[in-house]
Amino acid sequence: MGHRGLRDTMMAAAVVAALAPVAAHAQAIDFDLPAQSLEASLKAVSRRTGANIIFAPATVAGQTAARLKGSFTARDAVTRLIARSGLAASVNADGTILIRAASATRISEETGADAEAESDAEIVVTAQKRSEKQRNVPISISVVGGRQMEQFGAGQLTDVGPYIPGLQIDSTGTPGQATVSLRGIAPIGESTTVGTYLDDAPVGASSIYARSAGFTLDLLPYDIERIEVLRGPQGTLYGASSIGGLLKYVTVSPRLDAASGKAGGETFGIRGAGHAGYAGQAMVNLPIVQDRLGLTASYAYRKAPGYVDSLTTGKRDENGYEQRGGRVSLLWKPTDDLSVKLSGLWQTIDADGNANVVEDLVTGERIGNGLSNNNYLPESFRKTLNYYAATIDYDLGFAALTAAGSYNRTRTRHVRDTSRAYGVLFPLFGAPVGLAPFTLDLDIKKFTQEVRLTSPTNDRFEWLIGGFFTHEKTGQEQRLGAFDMSGNPLPGLNPLAIASLPARYREYAVFGNATYKFSDRFDVTGGLRWARNEQRFRQISSGAIVPTANTPGTSAESVVTYSVSPRFHLNRDTMLYARVASGYRPGGPNVVLPGVPPTVDSDSLVNYEIGLKSLLFDRSLTLDIAAFYMDWKDIQLLVNFAGGTAGFANAGSARSQGFEATIAWRPIDGLTLGANGAYTDAQLTADAPPSLGGRDGDGLPRIPKFSGALTADYRFRAADNAEMQIGAGLRHTGRRLSDVTSANPLLYPVVADAYGAIDLNASLTLSERWTVRVYARNLLDSDGAITRTLSRDALNRPNYILVTPVQPRTVGLAVETRF
Numbered sequence: 078m079g080h081r082g083l084r085d086t087m088m089a090a091a092v093v094a095a096l097a098p099v100a101a102h103a104q105a106i107d108f109d110l111p112a113q114s115l116e117a118s119l120k121a122v123s124r125r126t127g128a129n130i131i132f133a134p135a136t137v138a139g140q141t142a143a144r145l146k147g148s149f150t151a152r153d154a155v156t157r158l159i160a161r162s163g164l165a166a167s168v169n170a171d172g173t174i175l176i177r178a179a180s181a182t183r184i185s186e187e188t189g190a191d192a193e194a195e196s197d198a199e200i201v202v203t204a205q206k207r208s209e210k211q212r213n214v215p216i217s218i219s220v221v222g223g224r225q226m227e228q229f230g231a232g233q234l235t236d237v238g239p240y241i242p243g244l245q246i247d248s249t250g251t252p253g254q255a256t257v258s259l260r261g262i263a264p265i266g267e268s269t270t271v272g273t274y275l276d277d278a279p280v281g282a283s284s285i286y287a288r289s290a291g292f293t294l295d296l297l298p299y300d301i302e303r304i305e306v307l308r309g310p311q312g313t314l315y316g317a318s319s320i321g322g323l324l325k326y327v328t329v330s331p332r333l334d335a336a337s338g339k340a341g342g343e344t345f346g347i348r349g350a351g352h353a354g355y356a357g358q359a360m361v362n363l364p365i366v367q368d369r370l371g372l373t374a375s376y377a378y379r380k381a382p383g384y385v386d387s388l389t390t391g392k393r394d395e396n397g398y399e400q401r402g403g404r405v406s407l408l409w410k411p412t413d414d415l416s417v418k419l420s421g422l423w424q425t426i427d428a429d430g431n432a433n434v435v436e437d438l439v440t441g442e443r444i445g446n447g448l449s450n451n452n453y454l455p456e457s458f459r460k461t462l463n464y465y466a467a468t469i470d471y472d473l474g475f476a477a478l479t480a481a482g483s484y485n486r487t488r489t490r491h492v493r494d495t496s497r498a499y500g501v502l503f504p505l506f507g508a509p510v511g512l513a514p515f516t517l518d519l520d521i522k523k524f525t526q527e528v529r530l531t532s533p534t535n536d537r538f539e540w541l542i543g544g545f546f547t548h549e550k551t552g553q554e555q556r557l558g559a560f561d562m563s564g565n566p567l568p569g570l571n572p573l574a575i576a577s578l579p580a581r582y583r584e585y586a587v588f589g590n591a592t593y594k595f596s597d598r599f600d601v602t603g604g605l606r607w608a609r610n611e612q613r614f615r616q617i618s619s620g621a622i623v624p625t626a627n628t629p630g631t632s633a634e635s636v637v638t639y640s641v642s643p644r645f646h647l648n649r650d651t652m653l654y655a656r657v658a659s660g661y662r663p664g665g666p667n668v669v670l671p672g673v674p675p676t677v678d679s680d681s682l683v684n685y686e687i688g689l690k691s692l693l694f695d696r697s698l699t700l701d702i703a704a705f706y707m708d709w710k711d712i713q714l715l716v717n718f719a720g721g722t723a724g725f726a727n728a729g730s731a732r733s734q735g736f737e738a739t740i741a742w743r744p745i746d747g748l749t750l751g752a753n754g755a756y757t758d759a760q761l762t763a764d765a766p767p768s769l770g771g772r773d774g775d776g777l778p779r780i781p782k783f784s785g786a787l788t789a790d791y792r793f794r795a796a797d798n799a800e801m802q803i804g805a806g807l808r809h810t811g812r813r814l815s816d817v818t819s820a821n822p823l824l825y826p827v828v829a830d831a832y833g834a835i836d837l838n839a840s841l842t843l844s845e846r847w848t849v850r851v852y853a854r855n856l857l858d859s860d861g862a863i864t865r866t867l868s869r870d871a872l873n874r875p876n877y878i879l880v881t882p883v884q885p886r887t888v889g890l891a892v893e894t895r896f
Contacts, residue, residue: 250432310660832861
């Protein structure tokens with residue numbers, strides 16, 4: 078088979094049928110297909126079974142298939158249809174059936190991410206809550222497969238973010254302490270601007286008192302099939318808190334037809350760390366009842382060494398962490414039309430400290446060896462997630478009914494050392510200078526239920542309608558302690574302050590989405606969502622320096638969001654689309670203080686976008702570009718009011734405009750060259766409150782004007798039973814402001830300079846079973862800053878600069894086996 082034929086196969090130039098729930102292909106279905114072209118028979122099998130069948134038109138051109146009569150699974154049906162064709166079929170772990178010439182190199186039966194790595198033109202996503210090819214979705218979307226994350230040696234979102242255009246991850250260096258921004262829409266307030274979904278359910282809090290902006294879900298990648306990143310507001314299908322976009326984790330589903338598994342171990346070293354890190358993981362898939370009931374279970378563990386030292390206490394490597402995660406998923410398919418999936422996921426992150434280092438305010442030089450802080454106390458972090466979900470899919474014929482429910486509980490404890498801000502003030506209260514740990518405890522309990530009807534895919538009209546309900550309880554307790562330098566509580570002063578903000582958030586919503594196809598080339602998709610949320614909270618305080626209080630607050634609001642997306646197919650390989658969409662971030666009851674309004678309203682954003690998705694040059698080049706303009710109004714801010722009180726308010730407006738581009742080119746068999754980038758111009762369009770600084774025209778914080786990456790990946794057959802892969806990446810993040818500052822001369826302007834880093838990886842797979850992988854992240858040991866912020870004392874005076882550096886050079890070795 079020549080280069081062009083193999084490339085066509087790897088590109089998977091034609092994909093038939095949208096995906097049904099995973100493992101639908103494994104059910105025996107009655108067939109009576111006439112003798113006809115092989116292409117027509119394969120399409121019929123795909124429609125009947127819901128299996129995802131990938132082949133190149135040139136591969137089946139001119140081929141015929143004999144009559145197919147009897148009861149078969151999709152795999153058996155395909156095997157019979159191609160029996161005399163000279164073709165071969167293989168099945169990925171997600172059920173995708175790949176058809177190619179029998180002499181072609183066989184793709185390993187791993188995960189759906191393998192097909193993605195070879196043919197990202199045909200990635201199937203669920204962005205619009207129905208399975209579609211990524212290149213046909215009229216939304217700017219990026220996908221990263223689980224296998225790709227393993228290949229990178231990724232351990233957290235900061236390892237993946239730089240390779241996704243328009244995505245900015247700010248972090249303090251450990252998983253779970255991340256702030257996510259998309260298209261320049263950074264969470265200036267306390268709540269997130271990018272929604273997070275785990276399969277069919279939202280995770281994380283919607284309440285403004287849960288500090289969701291700083292603690293984004295950060296999963297170990299081992300049991301993740303892919304991450305979908307949807308840019309722009311997703312308010313019609315995904316609801317609140319997705320004004321900048323959506324981060325969606327899609328987990329691996331059970332297979333019902335065959336047992337399989339994988340297990341691996343890894344060791345890695347970080348420059349500056351006193352010892353090596355290590356990780357281990359295992360996953361198994363078991364059909365309990367053939368074609369009817371199956372189970373997948375996994376466990377992963379990661380121990381990362383610290384590399385930041387405290388000059389004050391002499392403690393070394395105080396930012397090490399452990400991450401543990403497990404997942405079980407059970408899929409039951411009692412009939413061909415009904416499936417039930419139950420899932421449970423558990424994860425714990427334990428960090429001894431964060432990766433912040435200190436810069437001198439005057440010299441701008443990092444203290445110590447450049448990886449040092451001045452902490453008196455370790456800044457520990459612990460986060461646990463317990464997640465349970467049930468999804469029922471039932472084919473009613475005229476539509477598919479989906480009922481997806483979830484319950485998750487997230488508990489977070491974060492300790493910060495504020496001794497240099499508050500401990501130095503103890504003499505004002507008659508005590509010596511001492512230690513002042515600030516402890517934040519968050520407890521989020523969230524129940525969600527969504528029910529929707531989705532029409533079949535057809536040639537004229539498609540629709541989706543649904544309802545959504547969530548009930549959320551959040552607890553936030555802040556405690557500021559007072560101890561002497563030996564760690565003993567100071568009588569009469571400890572605790573300095575305790576503030577508790579328990580809240581309840583309840584939301585009801587109805588939504589709909591429809592696509593009308595005026596012709597084979599032109600269609601329009603529109604959506605509406607009506608949502609109402611009702612909230613209540615209490616403001617409870619006590620302590621040596623704060624008044625005792627216990628005051629309630631309530632709020633309620635209704636919001637309507639919309640989207641319109643015309644789409645025009647210039648030809649079978651090129652689509653032009655436009656999109657207008659709105660989103661919102663919920664408001665809520667305000668803190669009860671003199672001069673502070675009783676509630677804060679939701680803020681809103683409207684996005685205007687035009688994009689092009691195309692396959693060019695005999696389908697060897699994939700192009701995905703989009704230009705956007707986003708108008709953000711009534712931004713939620715924490716501001717200072719008259720009399721020195723602070724509370725939430727809707728103040729100011731902003732806009733973000735720019736473009737993103739992703740290019741993948743396959744010049745020869747096995748080689749993929751990639752480039753992606755984003756230009757983002759995000760700035761205020763009105764003056765911010767004086768206490769915050771920021772005038773009309775000031776740039777929004779933490780957003781680089783340009784970011785991008787270059788990648789190369791080459792796969793080739795090293796021997797009859799060995800496949801080799803070599804990859805490289807160059808990532809770049811531009812200059813960012815830490816805050817808007819021009820309107821307030823008391824604010825110290827802090828800038829994080831642009832930086833770049835080089836990543837390398839390679840793997841050798843033997844007999845499609847054993848894989849040895851090596852990687853190096855930040856090979857040249859760039860000392861760029863992920864974040865750079867100003868630390869202040871209790872009197873609001875600049876103290877020093879805190880920097881989260883890019884993780885120093887990390888080199889790892891991993892071994893994995895599949896069975």
